Amino acid sequence: xxxxxxxxxxxxxxxxxxxxxxxxxxxxxxxxxxxxxxxxxxxxxxxxxxxxxxxxxxxxxxxxxxxxxxxxxxxxxxxxxxxxxxxxxxxxxxxxxxxxxxxx
Amino acid sequence: xxxxxxxxxxxxxxxxxxxxxxxxxxxxxxxxxxxxxxxxxxxxxxxxxxxxxxxxxxxxxxxxxxxxxxxxxxxxxxxxxxxxxxxxxxxxxxxxxxxxxxxxxxxxxxxxxxxxxxxxxxxxxxxxxxxxxxxxxxxxxxxxxxxxxxxxxxxxxxxxxxxxxxxxxxxxxxxxxxxxxxxxxxxxxxxxxxxxxxxxxxxxxxxxxxxxxxxxxxxxxxxxxxxxxxxxxxxxxxxxxxxxxxxxxxxxxxxxxxxxxxxxxxxxxxxxxxxxxxxxxxxxxxxxxxxxxxxxxxxxxxxxxxxxxxxxxxxxxxxxxxxxxxxxxxxxxxxxxxxxxxxxxxxxxxxxxxxxxxxxxxxxxxxxxxxxxxxxxxxxxxxxxxxxxxxxxxxxxxxxxxxxxxxxxxxxxxxxxxxxxxxxxxxxxxx
Numbered sequence: 001x002x003x004x005x006x007x008x009x010x011x012x013x014x015x016x017x018x019x020x021x022x023x024x025x026x027x028x029x030x031x032x033x034x035x036x037x038x039x040x041x042x043x044x045x046x047x048x049x050x051x052x053x054x055x056x057x058x059x060x061x062x063x064x065x066x067x068x069x070x071x072x073x074x075x076x077x078x079x080x081x082x083x084x085x086x087x088x089x090x091x092x093x094x095x096x097x098x099x100x101x102x103x104x
Numbered sequence: 105x106x107x108x109x110x111x112x113x114x115x116x117x118x119x120x121x122x123x124x125x126x127x128x129x130x131x132x133x134x135x136x137x138x139x140x141x142x143x144x145x146x147x148x149x150x151x152x153x154x155x156x157x158x159x160x161x162x163x164x165x166x167x168x169x170x171x172x173x174x175x176x177x178x179x180x181x182x183x184x185x186x187x188x189x190x191x192x193x194x195x196x197x198x199x200x201x202x203x204x205x206x207x208x209x210x211x212x213x214x215x216x217x218x219x220x221x222x223x224x225x226x227x228x229x230x231x232x233x234x235x236x237x238x239x240x241x242x243x244x245x246x247x248x249x250x251x252x253x254x255x256x257x258x259x260x261x262x263x264x265x266x267x268x269x270x271x272x273x274x275x276x277x278x279x280x281x282x283x284x285x286x287x288x289x290x291x292x293x294x295x296x297x298x299x300x301x302x303x304x305x306x307x308x309x310x311x312x313x314x315x316x317x318x319x320x321x322x323x324x325x326x327x328x329x330x331x332x333x334x335x336x337x338x339x340x341x342x343x344x345x346x347x348x349x350x351x352x353x354x355x356x357x358x359x360x361x362x363x364x365x366x367x368x369x370x371x372x373x374x375x376x377x378x379x380x381x382x383x384x385x386x387x388x389x390x391x392x393x394x395x396x397x398x399x400x401x402x403x404x405x406x407x408x409x410x411x412x413x414x415x416x417x418x419x420x421x422x423x424x425x426x427x428x429x430x431x432x433x434x435x436x437x438x439x440x441x442x443x444x445x446x447x448x449x450x451x452x453x454x455x456x457x458x459x460x461x462x463x464x465x466x467x468x469x470x471x472x473x474x475x476x477x478x479x480x481x482x483x484x485x486x487x488x489x490x491x492x493x494x495x496x497x498x499x500x501x502x503x504x505x506x507x508x509x510x511x512x513x514x515x516x517x518x519x520x521x522x523x524x525x526x527x528x529x530x531x532x533x534x535x
Contacts, residue, residue: 031466037160037450038471038489041443042521044528045159045535052524072502079506079518080473080487086502087471087489 030092032099039096042080047103057103064097142169143460146227146238148217148398150174150202152181152442153244153430155533156449158210164457171211171236173229176272177201179534182302183442184526185271187477189279190312191319198271204535217245220402222423240456243404243411243420244430244445245396246270247301250409253392254294255366264369265387268309269301281386282313287321289385294364294374295330296392299410301431301440303336304486306390308476311341314349315479326353327384329376331363336439337476337484337505344478344515364389395432402426410434415497416468417455418448427452437499438490443472446529468492475522483518 036047039056043049047057056064070076071085072093088096145161147154150172158170178199187193202212216230220241227236249267251258257265266278282291291313295306310326317324334357335341345353356362366375367389374382374389394400394409404411404420411428412421418433420426429452430445438444451468458465470490477483488503506518 031469034451034454034466035469037454038447038469040450040532041446041471041529042473042525045532049524050527050531052520053528079514079521080485083487083503084471084473084489087500092469 030089030095032095032097035088035092036096036099036103047100056100059100061094061097061101064100065093068093068096142167143239144169144171144237145240145242145456146236147172147242147244148220148227149244149246149396149430150176150179150205150212151244151246151430151445152529152533153445153449154242155179155200155202155205156446157242157244157427157429157453158205159208159533159535160450160453161457162208162210164453165460166209168457168460169211170209171213172202172205173213173215173217173227173236174202175214175216177214180271180275181442181530182269182271182305183529185268185275186305186309186312188275189268189282189309190315190477192312192315192477192480195276200530200534202534208535217398220398220426222402222426225425239425240459241426242449242452242456243399243402243426243428243432244449245398245432247393247395247431247440248397250392250394254364254389256369257367257389257391261367261369262389264372265367265389267389267391269305269390269393278386278388282316285321285324285385288323289321290325290327290383291317291386291388292327292329292374292382292384293388294390295328295332295335296390297331297358297363299436299440300390300393302474303439303441304341304474304476306330307335307337307341308478309388310353311344311348311476311478314345314352317352318349324352327382328353328355329362329364329374329382330355330357333357333359336474337486339508340484340505341476341478343508344482344484348479348482393431395428399428399432404428404432406434408434415495416492417465418452419455427456435497437488438470438472438497439474439486441472441474442529443474444470446533447471449533470497473525475518475525477519477522478515479519481512481516481519483515483520483522485518485521 042053043056049055068085071081147158158172161168161170181198184193184198215233217227218230219228225238266274268274268278361376361378361380363377364374365377395405395411399405399411406412411433413428413433418427418429420428429448431440447470455465473487475483475485484506486505489500
């Protein structure tokens with residue numbers, strides 16, 4: 001039974017990989033660390049703000065990703081973040097969120 | 105890349121490095137010959153660029169030895185030095201020491217880098233303080249002022265008409281002169297043509313002087329004599345001045361004979377391109393600038409006086425294994441700002457750490473946010489993300505300046521952000 005579930009999952013993953021457009025398969029994943037380091041100038045070393053500007057270290061991936069996306073699409077008003085988030089693609093935002101989740 | 109991640113453990117270890125570690129890495133106590141195997145990075149300059157690159161190198165790879173050469177025991181930042189003039193900050197609050205960099209295992213030597221031999225990979229220190237061998241050299245010397253580019257404006261004249269474009273004693277001198285000025289006096293700031301350190305700086309300065317006048321000397325006037333037609337965040341500054349300091353500030357652009365070509369410190373007079381003479385109670389001359397002297401001596405500058413670099417790595421196009429960051433580098437469209445230097449420093453630290461580990465250098469990403477404080481509750485900003493596209497530093501769409509006609513709450517938030525930014529970037533660079 002257990003083996004069957006795993007087997008089905010692997011098949012699904014393979015199918016999902018095939019379904020991706022060719023570009024997404026060949027394009028290298030954006031480097032989350034390189035993209036994120038500049039954020040620390042405002043959000044504090046290792047994302048641990050000393051106050052006034054939110055800390056961003058160790059936040060769940062989905063939280064950072066949805067915040068950045070809402071800033072980028074002007075769904076969430078801010079001061080500078082609407083302007084800065086537009087400089088990153090969706091894939092880059094995902095990489096930033098993934099990296100920040102690992103920064104403790 | 106996971107081994108470059110900042111884990112809590114390694115970060116705490118970095119911040120709280122034991123005295124023993126500091127001693128081993130200490131400049132005088134452990135001759136570098138004893139640790140010949142470990143790569144050695146020499147960093148010239150302990151400002152936003154140099155301090156950042158040193159901190160991040162040690163964070164990425166503790167086997168890398170890092171030596172920072174910085175003449176000052178306390179580094180006074182140009183960012184927020186205008187707020188000292190406005191009375192919003194103290195001089196002490198913008199001075200940063202090097203104890204935490206040392207605790208992170210960085211050797212800091214308070215001397216001047218006298219000469220660089222890029223073929224032999226050595227840096228010779230002034231006053232016979234020794235010679236350092238390097239595997240990688242990071243040059244982050246900031247700016248030098250071009251004395252006599254404005255006729256008569258030399259170091260002696262700067263004691264009477266301060267530039268205050270390097271923070272420290274010059275900032276205090278200008279503050280003293282403003283304090284000694286009687287109410288009803290005129291303050292003239294001469295602003296240079298591009299490129300220069302901190303493009304919005306002269307206009308934030310005028311805003312802070314206006315704040316001081318408004319609260320202490322309300323009959324006083326301010327004139328900006330400008331060697332250019334337009335300036336950074338111009339619409340926003342003009343809006344701020346109209347709101348906060350109506351009728352106090354006059355802007356004279358290049359086309360209205362704004363370019364100061366001559367100063368006479370004895371008669372307290374300046375002359376512009378077409379012969380107009382201006383008298384004032386206090387002058388602030390911000391002269392044309394170039395890369396710090398060591399960059400020129402090391403053969404890193406071109407005819408412009410600044411240092412050409414490969415934007416992807418900030419490696420000098422004129423010397424291999426030498427990286428130039430911050431104000432001294434040619435990184436346009438990135439401005440010459442502390443934030444830019446910090447952002448560039450991190451990318452150079454990543455590039456060097458990758459090379460030391462024999463890994464390929466990752467795609468760099470840069471950002472800059474410059475806040476200008478126009479009044480205690482009135483801030484404006486410019487914010488951009490940059491990447492290298494087809495070998496050129498490129499600004500990405502969507503960034504830019506704060507909106508015009510924004511509500512007071514927005515301006516108040518940006519002022520608060522400016523203060524929070526200052527605390528965080530200072531900690532990011534100096535600890």
